[in-house]
Amino acid sequence: METTVVRKPASFRLRTDLLERLKINAARENRTLNNYVESVLLDIVYHEPNNVTKAAIEEAMSGHNQNKVYSNVDEMFNDILSEE
Numbered sequence: 001m002e003t004t005v006v007r008k009p010a011s012f013r014l015r016t017d018l019l020e021r022l023k024i025n026a027a028r029e030n031r032t033l034n035n036y037v038e039s040v041l042l043d044i045v046y047h048e049p050n051n052v053t054k055a056a057i058e059e060a061m062s063g064h065n066q067n068k069v070y071s072n073v074d075e076m077f078n079d080i081l082s083e084e
Contacts, residue, residue, distance in 0.1 A: 022036065022037060
């Protein structure tokens with residue numbers, strides 16, 4: 001079964017630093033810039049979080065999260081070490 005994906009040329013104006021970062025990421029994965037950007041966009045457009053993730057996002061956005069918030073890393077580690 002052969003399927004053909006039709007592609008249409010498009011032109012975008014991107015920040016220079018963003019374009020350079022995209023090129024670095026594409027090279028790191030040994031992919032073309034076009035292929036890398038297309039796969040990133042496909043993931044963003046078609047990725048649907050599962051119900052557990054959606055619930056966690058809603059909880060975090062609601063501000064009703066009961067987790068302790070630390071003002072710095074030292075405070076967090078002192079709290080963790082005092083529990084042991």
